Amino acid sequence: xxTVTQSQPEMSVQEAETVTLSCTYDTSESDYYLFWxxxxxxxxxxxxxxxxxxxxxxxxxxxxxxxxxxxxxxFSLKISDSxxxxxxxxxxxxxxxSGTYKYIFGTGTRxxxxx
Amino acid sequence: xxxxxxxxxxxVLKTGQSMTLLCAQDMNHEYMYWYRQDPGMGLRLIHxxxxxxxxxxxxxxxxxxxxxxxxxNFLLGLESAAPSQTSVYFCASRRQGAFGNTIxxxxxSWLTVV
Numbered sequence: 075x076x077t078v079t080q081s082q083p084e085m086s087v088q089e090a091e092t093v094t095l096s097c098t099y100d101t102s103e104s105d106y107y108l109f110w111x112x113x114x115x116x117x118x119x120x121x122x123x124x125x126x127x128x129x130x131x132x133x134x135x136x137x138x139x140x141x142x143x144x145x146x147x148x149f150s151l152k153i154s155d156s157x158x159x160x161x162x163x164x165x166x167x168x169x170x171x172s173g174t175y176k177y178i179f180g181t182g183t184r185x186x187x188x189x
Numbered sequence: 190x191x192x193x194x195x196x197x198x199x200x201v202l203k204t205g206q207s208m209t210l211l212c213a214q215d216m217n218h219e220y221m222y223w224y225r226q227d228p229g230m231g232l233r234l235i236h237x238x239x240x241x242x243x244x245x246x247x248x249x250x251x252x253x254x255x256x257x258x259x260x261x262n263f264l265l266g267l268e269s270a271a272p273s274q275t276s277v278y279f280c281a282s283r284r285q286g287a288f289g290n291t292i293x294x295x296x297x298s299w300l301t302v303v
Contacts, residue, residue, distance in 0.1 A: 083229075109292075117277065119294035165231060169292075176247065177222070177281075177292055181231040 076101045078168050080180035087156045088188050094141075095151045095183045097166030103127075108142065108149045109167040112160075113182070122164070125149065153185075161187045191215050195280050195295035202270045202302045210265040210298050212280030219285040221263035222247075222292070223255060225276040232279065238263055239285075270302045 077100045087093035099108070110122040125133045125142050132140050137157075141150045153160055166180040196211045212221065219240050224232040234247030236255040244255045252274060254266045263282075267274060280295040 080231075111294075117297040119279065119281075121291055124291065176234055176237065177232075179224075179232040181229060 076103075076106075076168050076170065076178050078166055078178050078180040080166055080183050082183045083181075084184045084186065086186045086188055087153070087160075089156055089158060091156055092152060092154045093156055093185065095153075095164050095166075095185065097149045097151070097180055099147050099149065099166075099168050099178075101147070101168065101170075103170060103172075105171045107169040107171065108140075109169070109177075110138070110140070110149075110151045111165045111167060111179075113163040113165065114159075114161070119165070123151065156187050158187050158189060161185055193280055193282055193293050193295040195278070195298045197298060198296065199299045200301070202267075202300065204270060204272060204302060206270050207266070207268050208270065208300075209267075210278055210280075210300075212263040212265070212282075212295060214261055214263075214280075214282040214293070216282065216284070216293065217260070218282035218293075219260075220283045221257065222281040223253070223263065223265045224279045224281065225249065226279060226297075227276050235265065235278075267300075270300075272302045274300065275302045276300060 079098045106127045108125045112120045123135045137154045139152045163182045165182050168178045193214045222237040223235040238244045238257040241260040256264045278298045281292045283292045
């Protein structure tokens, strides 16, 4: 079975600085999708960025980028020029490309942005 | 464009009472999911559906039942609520196939069982 691990329960970053959130996963599959979701205090889950495992190029979305290391099964999220609005819980998620259609979520990292 | 809508957003139940959470999506998605979110445990899958009339168990199905009589609706039922079911519940949906790899969430339903 696949698992997703986020080992940092909480992180802090100064406004305008850069922060990296860690995520590791375990799978025997070769093809899959990885995601980072943001959950602000409103509780709604918002897609931040996604990565297809067959793509070697790291995904980027404006100030958000990932460092995808397939062999190491690592998928970290880098937030550049952090803003107060980035404060939220961040979840790493794994989705298989076949069979069960299920998403596996990590336990989350709470990001605090300091003014 | 409503997306995924959950009803109700807040509810307090007494132990042993029953209730149904309704999830409605207007994106014609085939797949729908119910998750619960608890502190320190992330999101855990309760039940899911890959199409109208079909349902399947997730990681934590005990104490819950679901139905998908219409493609746009996915109902989560608690027959006899227990304090352990106090949680935030999220419904989600996605399209079938490789292009449907983005999952859309509702805003969550806060359930307290006393």
